[in-house]
Amino acid sequence: MIERLAISDLVLADVSIPNGNVYYEVGIRHAAQKQGCIMTAATWSKALFDIDQMRQIRYPLPLESISDETAAEIIKIVQTAIPVMAAGDSPFYQVFPKFPEFDPLRATSLKKSLEELSNFQAEIIAARSATGDQRRTRALQLRDRYYTRGPIQKAVAIELLYTLRDCTDWKTTLEFLDELPADLKNSPLVKEQRALVLSKSGNHDDAIGALKELIGTSGDTSERRGLLGGRYKQKWKNITKDPADLSRAITEYENGMRLDLNDYYPSSxxxxxxxxxxxxxxxxRARISASITLVASERARARNSNDEWLNPTYLGAAFDAGDVEKAHELADQVREDGPAVWKLDTTLDDCRTAAQLWEEPRRTELLDIVAQLEKVSVAEPKS
Structure with a gap:
């Protein structure tokens, strides 16, 4: 396979299905030959990771049967694109046009850039670890230092976005999003986050429309379906009280859960x-979804996920599952780690609500654990 990838005149790589082997093989070809590699994908496909910046041939592919007319159209699209796209340089050779030769200054520049990113990351961690008003103050200081309303590294922009989202307010975050360069503003991840911020600001309908458009143009993911479910949930809870919006929220969360059972966000x-x-x-259905959340959370913890919302999701899932033993176990961990690590200030209400939905005697047992957690929360020193 490696020999064929390296010396063939033309390689067609279809990335419609998120198969890691295909991405690995494309990487081999991109490094082995300057030209002659073409990626193809169905218009509905979901990429395994961000390859939007790489040229691809997109073709319409029905999810049901494929007629002779559709097959002929796909063939025509691919055949027409091959002569043009095969002559294009691979991303690897666009960066290193004379590889294996390269400018030594590039290595020096890269090391400096990595050091700067490392220092920036340390400052981000410090800001997010701060408490009280210091979280907001540090986040705004980082924004003002690292973003001058001009070109910005994607990694830096995304870290600033998440930090502003979690440490400031929705208006500040939306202003930052709307000032980003066009290429970043139009990236799927930024569009996802903008829809979330719009909804948190109370604009649920625009957020729902933006997420549906994103799914239609950039593909389906558990994160996008989960975000869409959340917008319907907030609309139902805070505005309409319409059972139809509640059912829409459930449907979208279900769709997200089915797309990736390891993603605990939709099922939670x-x-x-x-x-x-x-x-x-x-x-x-409630018992099944709670069990899925518990298993997915445990798997993420075993893999040392750095998601700051993993612990509170895990705790809430124990109450949703009515698992008194697990809830006791996690309450002990909360006491050891401190309530901040488990975001107890935002999680306790959900745990209480989940406990109250159970019949006796489980309800009382779970509410007793909530009471214990409340004491831990009150005992936490305030900054």
Whole structure:
């Protein structure tokens, strides 16, 4: 396979399905030959990671049967694009046109850039670890130092975005998003986050429209379906009280859960929504979704995920699953780690709500654990 990839005149790589082997093989070809590698994908495909900056041939591919007319159209699209795209340099040779020769100054520049990114990352961690008003102050200082309303490294922009989102307010975050350069502003990740910020600012309908458009143009992911479910959930909870919006939220969270059972975000929202809706079979669905969240959270913890929302999601899932033993175990961990690590100030209400949805005696057992956690929260020294 490596020999074919390295010496063939032309390589067609279809990335419609997120298969890691194909990405690895494309990387081999990009480094082995300057030209002659073409990526193709169905218009609905979801990339395994961000390859939007790489040229691809997109073709329409129905999810059901493929007619002779559709097949002929796909063939025509690919055949027409081959002569043009095959002559283009691979991303590797665009960076190193004379590889294996390269300018030694590039290595020096790279080392300096990595040192600067490392220092920036340390400052980000310090800002996010701060408490009280210091979190906001440090986040704004980082924004003012590292973003001058001009070109900015994508990694820096994304870290600033997440830090502003979590440490300041929605208006500040939205202003930052809208000032980003066009290429960053139009990237799928930034569009996702902008939709979230719009919704948190109260503009649920625009956020729903933006997420649906993003799914239609850039593909489906568990994160996008989860975000869409969250917008319907907030609309139902805070504005309409319409059971139809509650069911829409459930449907989107379900879609996200099915796309990736290892992503605990969509499933973590389902148990309480099922029990609130109360349709026939919803109690069974609630238990299943809570169990999926527990397993996905445990897997992420075993892999040392750095998601700051993993711990609170894990704790909430124990209450959603009605797992008294697990809730006791995690309450002990909260006491050891401190409530800040478990975001107890934002998680306790969810745990209490989940506990109240159970029948006796489980309800009382879980509420007793909530009371214990409240004491831990109160005992935390305030800055």
């Amino acid at each position: 929202n389902l148990a309480r929504l099922y029990r609130t809706r109360g349709r026939k079979g919803d109690e069974d």
